[in-house]
Amino acid sequence: MQMEHLRRIGQLRRRMTRAGLSALLVTHLPDVRYLCGFTGSNAALAVTRRAVRFFTDGRYIAQSAQEVKGAKVEIASGGAATAATQWLAAQVGVEGAAYDSAHTTVAEFERLKAALPASMRKRFFTALAAPLVETLRMTKDEDELALMREAALLGCQLFEHILTVIRPGLAEFEVAAELEHEARLLGAEGMSFETIVASGVRSSMPHGKASAARLPRKGFVTLDFGIIREGYCSDMTRTVFLGKPGSEERRVYQAVLEAQQAGVAAVGPGASCGEVDEAARSVLRKAGLSEAFTHSTGHGVGLEIHEPPRVGAGQTFRLREGMVVTIEPGVYLVGRFGVRIEDMVAVTQTAAEVLTPAPTALIEL
Amino acid sequence: MQMEHLRRIGQLRRRMTRAGLSALLVTHLPDVRYLCGFTGSNAALAVTRRAVRFFTDGRYIAQSAQEVKGAKVEIASGGAATAATQWLAAQVGVEGAAYDSAHTTVAEFERLKAALPASMRKRFFTALAAPLVETLRMTKDEDELALMREAALLGCQLFEHILTVIRPGLAEFEVAAELEHEARLLGAEGMSFETIVASGVRSSMPHGKASAARLPRKGFVTLDFGIIREGYCSDMTRTVFLGKPGSEERRVYQAVLEAQQAGVAAVGPGASCGEVDEAARSVLRKAGLSEAFTHSTGHGVGLEIHEPPRVGAGQTFRLREGMVVTIEPGVYLVGRFGVRIEDMVAVTQTAAEVLTPAPTALIEL
Numbered sequence: 054m055q056m057e058h059l060r061r062i063g064q065l066r067r068r069m070t071r072a073g074l075s076a077l078l079v080t081h082l083p084d085v086r087y088l089c090g091f092t093g094s095n096a097a098l099a100v101t102r103r104a105v106r107f108f109t110d111g112r113y114i115a116q117s118a119q120e121v122k123g124a125k126v127e128i129a130s131g132g133a134a135t136a137a138t139q140w141l142a143a144q145v146g147v148e149g150a151a152y153d154s155a156h157t158t159v160a161e162f163e164r165l166k167a168a169l170p171a172s173m174r175k176r177f178f179t180a181l182a183a184p185l186v187e188t189l190r191m192t193k194d195e196d197e198l199a200l201m202r203e204a205a206l207l208g209c210q211l212f213e214h215i216l217t218v219i220r221p222g223l224a225e226f227e228v229a230a231e232l233e234h235e236a237r238l239l240g241a242e243g244m245s246f247e248t249i250v251a252s253g254v255r256s257s258m259p260h261g262k263a264s265a266a267r268l269p270r271k272g273f274v275t276l277d278f279g280i281i282r283e284g285y286c287s288d289m290t291r292t293v294f295l296g297k298p299g300s301e302e303r304r305v306y307q308a309v310l311e312a313q314q315a316g317v318a319a320v321g322p323g324a325s326c327g328e329v330d331e332a333a334r335s336v337l338r339k340a341g342l343s344e345a346f347t348h349s350t351g352h353g354v355g356l357e358i359h360e361p362p363r364v365g366a367g368q369t370f371r372l373r374e375g376m377v378v379t380i381e382p383g384v385y386l387v388g389r390f391g392v393r394i395e396d397m398v399a400v401t402q403t404a405a406e407v408l409t410p411a412p413t414a415l416i417e418l
Numbered sequence: 419m420q421m422e423h424l425r426r427i428g429q430l431r432r433r434m435t436r437a438g439l440s441a442l443l444v445t446h447l448p449d450v451r452y453l454c455g456f457t458g459s460n461a462a463l464a465v466t467r468r469a470v471r472f473f474t475d476g477r478y479i480a481q482s483a484q485e486v487k488g489a490k491v492e493i494a495s496g497g498a499a500t501a502a503t504q505w506l507a508a509q510v511g512v513e514g515a516a517y518d519s520a521h522t523t524v525a526e527f528e529r530l531k532a533a534l535p536a537s538m539r540k541r542f543f544t545a546l547a548a549p550l551v552e553t554l555r556m557t558k559d560e561d562e563l564a565l566m567r568e569a570a571l572l573g574c575q576l577f578e579h580i581l582t583v584i585r586p587g588l589a590e591f592e593v594a595a596e597l598e599h600e601a602r603l604l605g606a607e608g609m610s611f612e613t614i615v616a617s618g619v620r621s622s623m624p625h626g627k628a629s630a631a632r633l634p635r636k637g638f639v640t641l642d643f644g645i646i647r648e649g650y651c652s653d654m655t656r657t658v659f660l661g662k663p664g665s666e667e668r669r670v671y672q673a674v675l676e677a678q679q680a681g682v683a684a685v686g687p688g689a690s691c692g693e694v695d696e697a698a699r700s701v702l703r704k705a706g707l708s709e710a711f712t713h714s715t716g717h718g719v720g721l722e723i724h725e726p727p728r729v730g731a732g733q734t735f736r737l738r739e740g741m742v743v744t745i746e747p748g749v750y751l752v753g754r755f756g757v758r759i760e761d762m763v764a765v766t767q768t769a770a771e772v773l774t775p776a777p778t779a780l781i782e783l
Contacts, residue, residue, distance in 0.1 A: 111713060115750070157524055162524050237599075265605075347476030348475075388480070
């Protein structure tokens with residue numbers, strides 16, 4: 054992957070030049086990982102037109118030597134970002150640096166400024182107008198797409214496996230335990246977020262984490278889960294039914310399924326995120342269910358489980374080839390039940406590739 | 419727990435009064451949970467001397483109705499913190515509010531200010547000089563200590579279980595899979611951080627996440643893991659040996675064990691964090707190993723896996739009854755092996771209670 058990291062740094066430098074920036078402080082860890090490969094929990098990267106320097110702390114001496122590509126490593130005794138700031142300030146020809154105001158707390162920013170020579174404090178930092186590295190990260194290269202396909206398919210295998218496990222009376226957390234155990238054995242590094250197993254009336258909670266509640270004899274079970282593989286996240290949701298669904302339950306499921314399919318069909322290069330959202334939302338509107346669809350249609354996914362772009366109402370951002378987003382409309386009838394169906398979708402040259410090809414038709418168990 | 423939440427809000431108000439604050443914006447999620455019980459991923463709490471208002475988004479209608487205690491709930495269509503800010507600005511008698519600059523990004527802060535009436539933008543917010551809610555959270559009440567004891571004991575059970583599983587040839591991730599599966603079955607909501615299983619030469623990485631590496635026939639295996647139970651985190655580390663350790667391995671293990679015991683013995687009300695760190699560090703210094711001890715001795719733990727206080731060199735902060743910290747010295751001989759031993763320790767009225775009473779003497783498997 055060394056070549057990849059050098060190519061990414063090259064791309065970043067071109068964007069820096071275009072934005073008139075001579076130096077950049079990178080502190081958001083997924084950005085650091087993307088640019089140089091480091092997977093630990095404390096790091097900063099200083100990028101100038103000539104050099105890239107990586108900073109971490111003493112816990113990561115061995116790991117940084119093993120992982121970091123394309124940057125010289127320095128072990129800092131203070132904070133990594135502070136050390137990176139001081140290094141930038143000491144570079145000849147660097148009079149200021151851009152920083153990521155979306156991932157820097159006010160308190161941390163004050164600390165970084167205080168670490169500068171007094172004469173530089175006021176003018177050194179400028180907030181990035183738009184996130185440079187996250188913008189690069191939105192478009193996945195071939196290596197990344199390959200990893201994301203693998204991660205997504207691993208998710209589908211898990212869904213297939215869990216269908217053989219689910220039965221009335223199991224606690225939601227037992228379902229999650231089985232799913233997560235199988236994930237590890239299939240090669241997941243971990244889960245990309247807290248597994249959601251929401252059964253019966255709990256399915257009306259869009260984010261009902263697996264609880265001690267027992268699966269009902271009759272009712273929906275929403276499974277929303279994702280794994281991490283080589284840093285890349287998968288994300289998928291399926292809602293299955295235990296027993297025989299009634300007509301209202303069928304109707305709602307069918308509406309969500311059609312909304313989800315309409316959302317996927319709207320994905321393609323040039324489509325705006327708002328158009329994709331509206332494609333899904335309008336189906337639910339026609340079914341009289343749009344008020345029960347209380348969230349956005351989807352989000353970008355990659356090294357982070359939630360990353361740009363947001364696929365929500367009114368978003369004018371246009372999708373491009375290589376972007377990966379989720380399409381996940383849901384309907385939540387509070388106190389009764391809920392349904393959500395979610396796929397990961399990659400934008401191709403002409404349309405979209407569903408990365409999570411598990412069945413979406415209603416499964417009755 | 420309703421009474422607890424009201425008592426915590428009462429304590430917070432007394433601290434606000436003492437600090438001369440008429441209003442507070444709480445956005446750090448563990449703080450929100452501590453004060454009102456909400457466990458979701460998007461929320462803000464606005465606290466004045468008279469009222470407490472809770473804000474979240476449409477995904478959490480059902481969950482907030484179920485969980486939030488001691489505050490009126492409002493579902494916001496924009497951001498939760500933005501809605502909380504606007505609500506605060508509209509309260510009679512509230513001319514400004516404190517906010518948590520350590521958990522608010524520069525970009526978010528700009529958005530919050532922009533949501534205020536123009537006349538208020540410049541003066542409304544003041545950064546908290548010290549974290550009010552996190553400071554309250556440092557001292558655990560009886561209910562919290564009971565939960566943390568349970569969480570820590572669950573960790574010990576896991577360690578006992580995993581000793582029956584560990585054998586040469588297993589992949590590190592298989593060990594993690596088994597540990598995490600058992601954790602779920604024993605009632606954990608999840609893991610409090612990515613499980614570390616670092617075997618053989620990988621044990622020299624303080625943060626070696628479970629990889630595909632196989633456990634050696636002969637060598638150390640460091641297991642560092644924690645679970646979450648009702649929101650509270652456990653954290654413990656044990657390092658065991660596969661096969662027969664050599665004399666250097668025994669010597670290093672013994673030095674780390676003595677350092678760990680000295681650290682635990684130094685914990686008590688009135689002891690400074692720096693003194694506790696030095697108690698552990700000086701043992702390793704005498705053994706000529708202090709340069710290989712590349713991190714702090716420990717950290718506070720509770721609703722977050724890492725929270726104040728930091729038990730590090732030179733820290734003058736003094737421990738008080740009810741605080742819970744980890745004591746986890748380690749020695750990392752890069753390219754050879756490493757050893758870390760970690761307990762969770764609660765400060766009692768007179769000394770310390772080890773919450774993780776699993777054996778620390780060297781176990782040979």
